Amino acid sequence: MPASKRRVPVSQPGMADPHQLFDDTSSAQSRGYGAQRAPGGLGYPTASASPQSAFLGDPVSNMAMAYGSSLAAQGKELVDKNIDRFIPVTKLKYYFAVDTMYVGKKLGLLFFPYLHQDWEVQYQQDTPVAPRFDVNAPDLYIPAMAFITYVLVAGLALGTQDRFSPDLLGLQASSALAWLTLEVLAILLSLYLVTVNTDLTTIDLVAFLGYKYVGMIGGVLMGLLFGKVVYYLVLGWCCVSIFVFMIRTLRLKILAEAAAEGIPVRGARNQLRMYLTMAVAAAQPLLMYWLTFHLVR
Amino acid sequence: MAFTLYSLLQAALLCVNAIAVLHEERFLKNIGWGTDQGIGGFEEEPGIKSQLMNLIRSVRTVMRVPLIIVNSIAIILLLLFG
Numbered sequence: 001m002p003a004s005k006r007r008v009p010v011s012q013p014g015m016a017d018p019h020q021l022f023d024d025t026s027s028a029q030s031r032g033y034g035a036q037r038a039p040g041g042l043g044y045p046t047a048s049a050s051p052q053s054a055f056l057g058d059p060v061s062n063m064a065m066a067y068g069s070s071l072a073a074q075g076k077e078l079v080d081k082n083i084d085r086f087i088p089v090t091k092l093k094y095y096f097a098v099d100t101m102y103v104g105k106k107l108g109l110l111f112f113p114y115l116h117q118d119w120e121v122q123y124q125q126d127t128p129v130a131p132r133f134d135v136n137a138p139d140l141y142i143p144a145m146a147f148i149t150y151v152l153v154a155g156l157a158l159g160t161q162d163r164f165s166p167d168l169l170g171l172q173a174s175s176a177l178a179w180l181t182l183e184v185l186a187i188l189l190s191l192y193l194v195t196v197n198t199d200l201t202t203i204d205l206v207a208f209l210g211y212k213y214v215g216m217i218g219g220v221l222m223g224l225l226f227g228k229v230v231y232y233l234v235l236g237w238c239c240v241s242i243f244v245f246m247i248r249t250l251r252l253k254i255l256a257e258a259a260a261e262g263i264p265v266r267g268a269r270n271q272l273r274m275y276l277t278m279a280v281a282a283a284q285p286l287l288m289y290w291l292t293f294h295l296v297r
Numbered sequence: 298m299a300f301t302l303y304s305l306l307q308a309a310l311l312c313v314n315a316i317a318v319l320h321e322e323r324f325l326k327n328i329g330w331g332t333d334q335g336i337g338g339f340e341e342e343p344g345i346k347s348q349l350m351n352l353i354r355s356v357r358t359v360m361r362v363p364l365i366i367v368n369s370i371a372i373i374l375l376l377l378f379g
Contacts, residue, residue: 171301174301174302175300175301177302178300178301178302178304178305179300181302181305182305185309192348192352193345193348193349193352194345195348
């Protein structure tokens with residue numbers, strides 16, 4: 001029963017509200033602000049007598065302040081309503097609901113994915129569980145941080161070779177971003193052509209493709225510290241790890257039915273999907289080498 | 298390594314132009330990729346060829362007018378900034 005195997009409800013004692021992505025700290029804050037505001041409000045009637053605060057006691061400026069704050073609230077509401085049309089903020093929040101333990105486990109998985117057994121994402125009432133509760137869920141925190149760190153490490157590497165200039169940083173960032181965009185578009189095109197029915201969203205894809213920056217950073221840093229041979233060794237290790245990681249993750253998304261039962265892939269359609277998975281996974285080491293070899297001389 | 302986002306945009310514009318320029322009668326029909334030669338199999342899964350034909354047809358229909366605008370902008374930018 002592959003269908004029931006995928007939708008196992010998770011009931012961990014540590015989760016208070018399954019749909020809550022972040023801890024609720026608002027109650028503590030509002031108590032603090034309320035206590036701070038009460039003495040300030042009481043201070044207004046008594047301050048109207050003194051000339052310095054005659055400005056604050058004036059009813060017209062009171063009205064103006066109230067009007068200004070209501071206008072600001074309206075503007076904020078309008079911006080919040082419209083920004084959801086261009087950037088799916090609520091969907092993005094899911095990808096940043098991480099904690100330190102998740103990041104540690106995920107980084108370990110990226111460098112050593114060989115012992116991990118269960119690669120399925122746990123579901124909670126038809127929605128995938130937030131990354132902080134399941135190490136298999138994709139997140140955008142690690143790729144974003146890894147990308148920024150890669151740009152900085154590239155600047156550092158160029159600096160040690162006296163080839164640095166500030167606009168080169170922008171060029172590196174723009175170049176890596178362009179390769180990422182190209183990869184995402186190519187994979188989306190091939191997914192469309194092979195008519196794969198998958199729940200792999202674009203943001204998921206960006207998250208998976210961003211994981212290779214971690215390996216790239218590792219390789220370049222080791223290469224800067226210990227020389228070119230160590231760079232090749234570390235990069236080779238990270239390339240193989242990312243290859244295995246991508247195959248095991250994408251197999252579950254693209255080859256859903258076949259992988260859930262664990263049977264070897266058969267049939268023309270499944271074979272095409274397997275080739276697609278292997279091609280995506282093989283492109284990662286190539287890009288990792290292409291984006292870093294000019295940094296370590 | 299001068300692969301910037303702008304060059305990616307230029308490459309994408311050139312590719313879409315190339316798809317839009319394919320002539321229906323003189324070329325696509327002759328190699329069997331015409332719009333009326335693909336819509337056959339509704340029972341089975343559409344193969345890669347019919348997906349490609351669908352894609353070409355939709356790109357040519359949808360991107361006609363926006364391509365005029367984007368091409369004009371690209372020409373003006375190239376004339377001004379080289």
